Amino acid sequence: MNTRALVTVVGIDKIGIIAQVTKVLADNRINIVDIRQTILKDFFTMVLVADLKECPHSLGEIQNQLEQLGRNIGVKITLQNEELFRSMHRI
Incomplete structure (x- = not known):
């Protein structure tokens, strides 16, 4: 399983x-x-590539934390699994 994700x-x-x-x-x-x-x-x-292999939480839990932070500071934050992102943008 790929442990990388894109954060925007x-x-x-x-x-x-x-x-x-x-x-x-x-x-x-x-x-x-x-x-x-x-x-x-x-x-x-901002766009960043993150390595989650040491993260003790699920991708969904991290996504929830980032979305809550985004609401608190007035920005839109998304987290996407790298493999899913690549497959969605394959021609």
């Missing part, structure tokens, strides 16, 4: 978005393999 974050830019998202990941023993973020005018966007 989109919203209005404000201080602390990266810190709060990466804290949830670190608290769940999730390693960041790659990360990209940019700000387009006032819009914050």
Whole structure:
């Protein structure tokens, strides 16, 4: 089973978005393999690849934590299994 996932974050830019998202990941023993973020005018966007092999929780539990964080800080956070993402975008 692939233990990698894609995390996307989109919203209005404000201080602390990266810190709060990466804290949830670190608290769940999730390693960041790659990360990209940019700000387009006032819009914050971030995509990261995360390795969940050390994470003691299910993908669904982490997704719930990230979605709750997103609601709390006013951004949209999604978590997708890498294999599922690849199969959905196969031509």
